[in-house]
Amino acid sequence: MTQPFASLYVHVPFCAVRCDYCAFYTLAGGSDIQRERYLQRVDAEFAEFAPQAVPLDAIFVGGGTPTHLTVSELQRFLRQIHTHFTLAADCEFTMEGNPLSLTPDRLKIMQDHGVNRISLGVESLNDRTRKALGRPGAAKLVRKAVERIRSANFAHMNCDLIYGAQDQTLAEWAADVAAVAEFAPDHVSMYALSIEPFTPLADRGAEAADDDRMADFWTHGVEALAAIDLQLYEISNLALPGAECRHNVDIWRGGSFAGAGPSACWFDGETRWRNLPDLARWLAAEHPEADTISTRDRAHEILCTGLRLVGGWERDAFHQRTGFTVAELLPDSASALVDHGLLELSHTHIAIPAQKLLLHQGICREL
Ligand SMILES: C[S@@+](CC[C@H](N)C(=O)[O-])C[C@H]1O[C@@H](n2cnc3c(N)ncnc32)[C@H](O)[C@@H]1O
Numbered sequence: 001m002t003q004p005f006a007s008l009y010v011h012v013p014f015c016a017v018r019c020d021y022c023a024f025y026t027l028a029g030g031s032d033i034q035r036e037r038y039l040q041r042v043d044a045e046f047a048e049f050a051p052q053a054v055p056l057d058a059i060f061v062g063g064g065t066p067t068h069l070t071v072s073e074l075q076r077f078l079r080q081i082h083t084h085f086t087l088a089a090d091c092e093f094t095m096e097g098n099p100l101s102l103t104p105d106r107l108k109i110m111q112d113h114g115v116n117r118i119s120l121g122v123e124s125l126n127d128r129t130r131k132a133l134g135r136p137g138a139a140k141l142v143r144k145a146v147e148r149i150r151s152a153n154f155a156h157m158n159c160d161l162i163y164g165a166q167d168q169t170l171a172e173w174a175a176d177v178a179a180v181a182e183f184a185p186d187h188v189s190m191y192a193l194s195i196e197p198f199t200p201l202a203d204r205g206a207e208a209a210d211d212d213r214m215a216d217f218w219t220h221g222v223e224a225l226a227a228i229d230l231q232l233y234e235i236s237n238l239a240l241p242g243a244e245c246r247h248n249v250d251i252w253r254g255g256s257f258a259g260a261g262p263s264a265c266w267f268d269g270e271t272r273w274r275n276l277p278d279l280a281r282w283l284a285a286e287h288p289e290a291d292t293i294s295t296r297d298r299a300h301e302i303l304c305t306g307l308r309l310v311g312g313w314e315r316d317a318f319h320q321r322t323g324f325t326v327a328e329l330l331p332d333s334a335s336a337l338v339d340h341g342l343l344e345l346s347h348t349h350i351a352i353p354a355q356k357l358l359l360h361q362g363i364c365r366e367l
């Protein structure tokens with residue numbers, strides 16, 4: 001890491017079982033010795049990053065399933081973070097939790113170590129949809145996990161939802177959204193099911209909903225969650241005002257951040273790095289992969305990641321971050337996007353209209 005950073009991602013590559021849709025780098029089970037070696041190596045990585053760290057204002061521990069670590073492993077892991085890094089007083093400290101392993105003793109340890117935001121993999125509260133997704137555990141386990149998070153009084157809770165599984169009806173999706181609204185989270189991530197190559201879902205030829213149905217699901221989710229004051233702020237993310245995920249917003253705005261653990265990415269302000277998605281090779285401290293591109297291409301990439309956000313970019317902020325003006329980067333074809341209502345350009349801002357955000361990828365291909 002060549003630049004100071006205030007945001008840290010840590011990847012924990014273990015899960016109890018692999019879900020049929022998931023292509024994240026993770027090992028189902030993971031032996032005691034693998035977890036022991038993981039804890040040793042991640043500690044060494046923290047030590048490598050620590051000299052460039054300023055007091056952290058965001059930490060995101062994801063995976064995989066961080067709560068798959070045993071209680072004592074989790075405690076050691078969190079202590080390691082505190083040993084190497086100073087946390088800013090209002091640090092947003094997120095940890096992903098799976099309903100299968102979010103036990104009261106784990107929640108207590110997280111809280112004791114400053115975790116103040118739980119991101120819960122809900123996915124669906126309909127057992128038929130869960131089966132179609134290949135998501136282990138019954139919906140009642142999710143309700144139990146929410147009760148536990150609530151009684152532990154975490155300041156922030158995100159719920160992940162997946163829509164568009166094979167044969168899911170709009171009514172079923174609406175019931176999922178309504179159930180999550182009753183949990184009163186301050187953040188919801190709702191993802192369109194993506195059939196990832198080499199996953200069990202792909203192997204059995206499962207299909208996701210087509211683009212029109214996905215758009216109907218998305219529109220319903222956005223409208224229904226507005227009733228509990230959650231506002232769309234990124235393609236797949238809604239939050240109460242002020243409860244947007246700080247770590248992710250930093251990344252979309254092209255901020256530098258550190259990343260530890262196999263398959264973790266990080267950005268030093270110029271180059272994007274990725275640890276190898278292979279536990280043994282990462283344990284052997286093999287060199288991460290570098291994505292080195294020209295400063296102009298990097299600026300263009302940051303323009304596009306910022307356009308994921310409702311409100312897009314303020315032109316001055318973009319210039320400050322990248323050294324390029326928006327005008328320098330925009331191709332002539334941008335005016336056609338504006339004419340088609342797919343891009344908004346003003347003297348101060350560039351944005352994709354909120355209701356067109358699902359088309360973000362296609363729009364950015366034209367930019
Ligand atoms: C690392 S997992 C969440 C934490 C924990 N491992 C769990 O599953 O509860 C991150 C999230 O990505 C989303 N996700 C993973 N694979 C996906 C796919 N193929 N399509 C859509 N969403 C997906 C799910 O919503 C999932 O909760």
Ligand code: SF4
Binds near residue numbers: 019098
């Ligand atoms: S969705 Fe979560 S629990 Fe399931 S395999 Fe992926 S990381 Fe593991």
